[in-house]
Amino acid sequence: MNFDILLAVSPILAVAIGGLLLMLAEAFGKPMVLTGPQAGLVSTDAGAGRSDELALGSAVILFAGALISVALWKVGPESLPGAAALAPYLIIDRFTLFFCFLLCLGGGLASLLAGGYLPEHNLDRGEFFPLLVFSTVGAMAVAASGDFLSFFVALETMSLGVYCMIGLRRGNLRASEASLKYFLLGSFAAALTLMGGALLYGATGHTDFVGIGQGIATIGKSTSAVNAPLVLVAVALVIAGLAFKISAVPFHMWTPDAYEGAPTPTTTYMSVAVKSAAFAVLLRILVIGFGDPRLASWGTGWPTIVAWLSVLSMIVANVIAGRQESVKRMLAYSSIAHAGYTLIGVVATMHSGQGTPSVLFYLLTYTVSTVGAFGALILCGRRGAEAVSYEDLAGLGKRHPAAALAFSLFLLSLAGVPPTAGFFGKLYVFSAAVDSQLNVLVVIGLLNSVIGAYYYLRVMVYMYMREPEPGAPLATPMRSGFVVAALIVAAVFVLVCGILPNTSLDVAAAAGLSHG
């Protein structure tokens, strides 16, 4: 038995085994005894009504996964030569470990938020937590995958859990509609990506990204058997499929609906973990698989396509986000805009060594800021009065200064105001783009940041400067240690990355991918 392998996959393995145990604990635990009119009856569903312990369990599992990733980072994946036997299906390098940490962090914070949200909104169903853990396992495997086969299996593991988590509120038409839409478009996108993979297999004889890259490199040589038009079709299909997952315009149609209809912790998880994992594999495919200079040269290859996706995402999302009445929907459009900013870094990747680290750092800052913003939104709502619209938040600054302050911090970070994490995230993405002479993209990105600041600041205007209309339902914060804990962790990350960005930047730099 090769122990290097076990050690190398230990972050994924630990979370997977933890998920299995959590699932058994959910089903076989002591059922809640009902109170109220049905007092004395034992609930038939053992998982119901035990969100507290299950949320704690899943948070512990996921944070343990994050810690194991850190430990493995310290040990260094290079010192585990036996782990190469897993390649190309799972590639354990610093890039993977960075994403394992990021995804476990996002998943763990989302499960803390769920621990407060689900009981408060009468949605106390235990399935949520095993689904969240398994979905995170899938997301980690997506980030680690170096082959279309493992990528597809991992992608579906991640997505199937998310589809179920969106539709958790079964009796609610909006929730089931959201999960239906996301399911249909998500499976469609997966099929597109898969067809791209199959065509690449046909063209190059490889399903692993390294082999595909080597095959593409032979195009033009007399000995080459690689069919160039086939490769171009495949590249387009793969990029389109992944653009669905990162919700870049024009593949974003599902995003606002799915984000709005889903329970807010699920929305958090989707905007954080699913997007990060999709960016991880996008980077890996583009750099390793499609890194050939002819495919990646400016003007003809994929950087142009990705740049257009980026520009469209930023402009369309920012224009529409400003017109939303619902804060949750506004945050959904904001996540599309952030996909656009991140894509600037992806485009820059092919032009300078600075590309990947800036994307990784941006995803870290985006993760903690987004978890915080959604968490603050969760904190502001109580049973029967979930805070969704701007009006709900009016006057919050006077009534509940702490909640308003936390919300403001995360919104400022999303807007990219110093000294928060979001500022440095944008700064490094834009400077990576400047290094690559992508000045037009940078100008568009900067203009969009200014437009974006408008709708983030609008929330703060409502919180601090508007008085609630008389008789309107008021948002009163819920009392939940879980949500507060998640907000504190997120706030610490936002401030640390904002004030002392050097450590996390060094880590991101060490995790970068390089071509060839």
Add this chain to the structure above:
Amino acid sequence: MLQTYLPMFVMFAIVLVISSVMFFGGQLIGPKNPNPEKLSPFECGNDSEGAKNTKLSVKFYLTAILFVVFDIEVVFMYPWATLFKTLGWNGFATMFSFIVALVVGLAYCWKKGALEWES
């Protein structure tokens, strides 16, 4: 090659003969005196109605969904079974963990009552 598969072909032939004898024999020998009542799809005294779009209970869908999921996993067991000796203990351990995961899923379904028909 032919000798190996000969018993199988013989079996196919026997099955074919027996089933056609039973099928056509019944048609040939059995008494035939049809009337409208007998020809109606359900012979239960009153006219059948709405037979075309009967809504099936959700239980059927639930069972079918679980069947699809657990049934298809056998796809991975056949290749393993044919290469059992070549793959050795490593393959055994891999497959064992796969089956453990499936059993955990089955236990979950059971405990959650997804396998209960009467409820």
Add this chain to the structure above:
Amino acid sequence: MSSLGYVIEQYIMLSGALFTLGCIGFLVRRNVLVQLMSIELMLNSVNLTLVAYNRMHTGDLNGQVFAFFIIAVAAAEVAVGLAIVLAFYRLKSSVQSDEADQLRH
């Protein structure tokens, strides 16, 4: 190579046709179940492509193994999809995806 290549082209044409049909079916039809079937058609055309190309790339069985995994994962996907459609149907008594219109601002 020539006769074999010819055969592979036919398979790829067939699977391309199936994939296109699946795409069109998914985009045009509004019955969720038909859309699900269209996605299955697309996945099966991918299977056909992989298995056909495996004839060309002899020496390993990557394509066929991949097809196995797609079959298994597609089954799991269908299970979840049917559950979602069922939940939608119970609330709406319809399987038309254009009746999913609650989430508009």
